[in-house]
Structure formats: C-alpha cells, structure tokens
Amino acid sequence: AQSVTQLGSHVSVSEGALVLLRCNYSSSVPPYLFWYVQYPNQGLQLLLKYTSAATLVKGINGFEAEFKKSETSFHLTKPSAHMSDAAEYFCAVRSGGYNKLIFGAGTRLAVHP
Amino acid sequence: DGGITQSPKYLFRKEGQNVTLSCEQNLNHDAMYWYRQDPGQGLRLIYYSQIVNDFQKGDIAEGYSVSREKKESFPLTVTSAQKNPTAFYLCASIGDRGFNEQFFGPGTRLTVL
Numbered sequence: 535a536q537s538v539t540q541l542g543s544h545v546s547v548s549e550g551a552l553v554l555l556r557c558n559y560s561s562s563v564p565p566y567l568f569w570y571v572q573y574p575n576q577g578l579q580l581l582l583k584y585t586s587a588a589t590l591v592k593g594i595n596g597f598e599a600e601f602k603k604s605e606t607s608f609h610l611t612k613p614s615a616h617m618s619d620a621a622e623y624f625c626a627v628r629s630g631g632y633n634k635l636i637f638g639a640g641t642r643l644a645v646h647p
Numbered sequence: 648d649g650g651i652t653q654s655p656k657y658l659f660r661k662e663g664q665n666v667t668l669s670c671e672q673n674l675n676h677d678a679m680y681w682y683r684q685d686p687g688q689g690l691r692l693i694y695y696s697q698i699v700n701d702f703q704k705g706d707i708a709e710g711y712s713v714s715r716e717k718k719e720s721f722p723l724t725v726t727s728a729q730k731n732p733t734a735f736y737l738c739a740s741i742g743d744r745g746f747n748e749q750f751f752g753p754g755t756r757l758t759v760l
Contacts, residue, residue, distance in 0.1 A: 543687060568748055570751075575735075575754070575756065576753055576754065577651075577653075577737055577751035577752050577753045577754050578690075578737065578739075578751040579751070580748045580750075583748050624689060624690070632678065632695060632697055632703075633678060633741050633747075633749070634680075634692060634695065634705075635690075635692075635749060637689040637690040637691075638689055639687055639688060639689045640687070640689050
C-alpha cells in the first residue's frame with residue numbers, strides 16, 4: 535500500500551532563505567507524486583508532479599522537487615523564500631487505480647521578514 | 648473559465664441534521680472525489696466516482712452519502728450518523744487522459760453547532 539510522510543508539520547524560514555519541505559513515500563509500484571499548496575480557507579493548487587519522466591521537476595512559483603528512488607524521497611525546494619510562499623504544502627502519491635491520491639499530513643510554511 | 652465550484656463556502660448546522668454540500672465542474676471530467684480535511688491530518692478520501700451513476704467508498708465513508716446523476720455534479724450529504732462532521736470539505740475532479748493531477752474546488756467549511 536502506498537503512503538506519504540511529511541517530516542515537520544511546521545517550517546519557518548526567513549525571507550530570501552532556502553525553502554526545503556521533506557516528503558518520503560512508500561509505494562510498491564513506480565510512484566506518481568504530487569506537491570500541492572493550500573492558502574487559508576482555499577482549495578489545493580498543484581505546484582508540480584512527477585510521472586516517471588525527469589527526476590528533477592520544476593513547478594510554478596519557482597518551486598522544484600527531485601525524485602530520489604534510492605531514498606524514496608520527493609523533497610520540495612525553492613532557492614529564495616518570499617512572503618507570499620506562506621501556506622500549507624501537501625505531498626501526495628497516486629494510489630492504485632482510479633487516480634486516487636494518498637496525502638501526507640501537510641507542512642505549514644511560515645516566512646518571516 | 649473551466650473549474651470546480653463548491654457551495655456554500657461556509658455552512659452551519661445543528662447537531663442531528665443532514666446537510667448536502669454541492670460540487671459542480673465544467674471541465675468535462677469523468678472522475679470526481681470528495682475529501683475531508685482536519686488540522687494536522689491532511690486530506691482523507693470520503694467517496695469517489697469514475698462515471699455517472701457509479702461511485703465507491705473511500706477511506707472514511709461512514710456517515711456520508713453521495714450521488715452522481717450528472718457528469719457535472721457530485722453532491723455530498725453529511726448525515727446525522729457522522730459522529731464528528733465539523734471539518735473542511737474539498738471536492739476534486741480529474742480528466743481521463745493519462746496520469747494527470749486532480750483539480751480542486753475552493754472547499755466548504757462545515758460547522759456543526
């Protein structure tokens with residue numbers, strides 16, 4: 535069965551600092567992985583997805599993630615944090631058929647001046 | 648513009664009452680999903696539907712019911728049997744081409760008084 539673990543429920547960075555949000559997955563088949571962002575009281579917006587093409591995936595708003603099979607990881611990074619990046623971030627893995635998604639518990643990113 | 652709409656944005660109900668949350672999409676997507684979001688728990692799948700007049704239980708279906716009479720609509724009823732219905736509810740849909748991402752609606756926050 536597939537599962538997702540996000541390390542760190544809260545991450546705080548300074549504006550301009552590196553953002554690193556961690557995601558580890560468990561999957562018995564080649565995984566399809568996603569990062570979503572959620573702003574308060576809103577739905578989820580896709581940041582990027584990995585579907586077995588390039589291992590380094592670039593997304594919107596300057597985010598990128600690297601798929602590392604040996605580490606079963608799909609960490610999200612951004613070189614320089616902006617105040618507008620403050621939100622909750624969810625990592626998800628596609629589960630079995632029917633395009634179901636299994637979500638991690640989420641990481642809330644705070645960006646301070 | 649194509650998208651997913653959920654209504655209402657906020658919903659208050661007395662304990663013991665059934666309540667129906669609306670989800671409509673004009674993306675011509677076949678599959679639709681309902682998730683429940685609680686703080687610190689990520690998103691959990693309630694029900695999903697791959698085609699009209701067909702739906703399957705997700706991980707936490709007890710106390711909920713759905714219907715799929717039209718491709719565009721997938722309403723969720725929270726019944727009095729749901730022990731703790733206060734939560735943020737998200738609807739999503741996905742096209743049937745390859746392993747695409749799910750698109751999410753803006754959500755409905757249900758508070759049971």
